[in-house]
Amino acid sequence: MAGGAGTPALLAACGGGFVAAGYLTPDDLAARIAAARAAGTWFGVNLFAPPPVPCPAGELRRYAEQLRAEFAAHDLTPALPPPPDDDHWAAKLDLLVADPVPAVSCTFGIPAPSTVAALRRAGSLVLQTVTTPAEAVAAEEAGVDALIVQAAAAGGHSATLTPAALTPGALAAAPPLPALVAAVRAAVDLPVVAAGGIETSADVAAALRAGALATMVGTALLLTDEAGTSAAHRAALSAATAASPTIPGAPDAPLPGAFAPGASSPGGHDTVVTRAFTGRPARALRNGFTDRHDATAPLGYPQIHHLTAPLRRAAAAAGDTDRVHLWAGTGHRHARTGPAAAVIATLTASL
Template sequence: MMSARARADAFCARFGLRVPILQAPMAGAAPPALAAAVANAGGMGGFGALQSSPAEIAAWAASFRASSNGAFQVNLWTPDPPPPRDAAREEAARQALGTLGPLPPAPGEGPFLPDFAAQCEALLAVRAGVVSTIMGLWDAAFVAALKAAGILWIANATTLDEALAAQAAGADAVVAQGAEAGGHRGSFDPARGEAQAIPLFALIPRLADALRVPVVAAGGIMDGRGIAAALTLGASAVQMGTAFLRTPEAAIAPAWADALARTAPEDTVLTRAFSGRAGRGIRNSATEAFAHLPAAPYPVQRTLSAPMRAEAVAAGDVSRMQAWAGQGAALARAEPAAELVARWWTEAEALLPLP
């Protein structure tokens, strides 16, 4: 059996890293400056391109490459099937959101997101060294195109069955997303987000024992202690998101960044209030409003909540903000990202046995 250090070294060699730390590709909270800082420190930067057009994907990659020649991943959500539309449910959600912010207009028929096929072509065009998926897998034809271009693929999974499907589809590594993780749950089935919230330290060995490809641990890892623990349990690398949100490079809303410092694990909640997909964020008025009221399905709810979210950011009002946060949020530090990466890996190395 490979040691924790040997697994990490092998992962770094395969993915072009000096340290086995990936910055989570957080849509809307991962500007090029953050990704470049992480990459320049030896880790992997990340870009969540869910809401980005092909031109925006190209511009992000160009901006990153102007600051770093390191590694980065571009992430896309695998589209859900068209959601069932329920006019009464959508109107109830609309009216509830109207009590928290501007009354949103009727959502209409869409489309609600950029063209997925065009986004996929953009990934090939920018020749990112690594691409990643959440919520599902790419089809075989696109996987073949990635392989032909020499692009590595990391797939997010929340259960062993999802991880095995990713491996069978050609993923080069699998992210084990634990229940502690902030942001959206990556369940392949939209209805299973809450049911498949498995704690990370139960998920890592389950995947590591069954897969041939490396496992990347994600969820609640905030410092060197968490990194060392995840590697000891069988991960080859870690992916950290909330831990980077208070860095100056993340440039999120100040009220959100400040709230993280006072957010206990029990202050976070899985909610569908903002997008219709289950995600973990700071408990607030918006999450409470939908604690017992069904949200509209994704991406309709995301469209309906947009006016409230925009107004909350403009007002600096975290009580209505889409403030994603993992359960370790209070451990996030308002320090430069490169300094954090260096310190975390030094801390982890001190805890790991020598090869």
């Protein structure tokens, strides 16, 4: 889980999970791996794989100027970021080959077959996150061991290999998770882990019936005691959950339409897929920043991420939920406080 939400305590409470390596230096990643090992449970490392999505210089300057008033609200001035980088890709691979972890997953790009082979020789299970059957075929050709199939309902960044193609129309037509799992299973002969919109035990069961060997959750754990979710993020999620109707006697039952891509939560706490924060499409709780800038934000990753990062850090520290990214899936209303183990027990209750 990105953004600091994934902690060693959360890994231990859930019986495993992935360390988010995006934006970390190799030294920072090594420290996170050591902490995950100390938790005494199974874990993997998720890498943001190349290539980046360049942003034309003129578009970058235009967007920085557009955000000037947002920065000024926290006594900051937008600064143009450096050219696109590969997030220390080669150095992180060297680290993981020299000091292998149980699993490595890749997102945003499919690594070269030689890279996959090197990680496998080192002893790691290699997984690729995909969003379509065509991406699954390409990942299988690269030699990965298994797939993480991500539906459009997922919170945070979409793993799509073609971010420019993730239009509102494409999102509206995106299949629900069980249908996507079934389509991927029909296209490739690889084990599948289902992700995106897994918020209830019914969702888990549906994904397994569709052919997944396992499921992954993120948003459902954001309010748990062990999660490292920021105070601002917790406040926004709690407000969204409080504004949602409950089903007496059936807290684990999905509300009608809750997991349709692009669905809205009651009380005005919609989720939107936006590139306004990072330059790549990502699902978040709708807020003032997404309302003001999503329609005109350019593609450009990681440059837009680096451009807005100082503002988002300042906003999070100040509790300003109007100007911070609030990653959440469409099923965020099912996020609950309390021990993570209790959430996992609820999700697996019908198995």
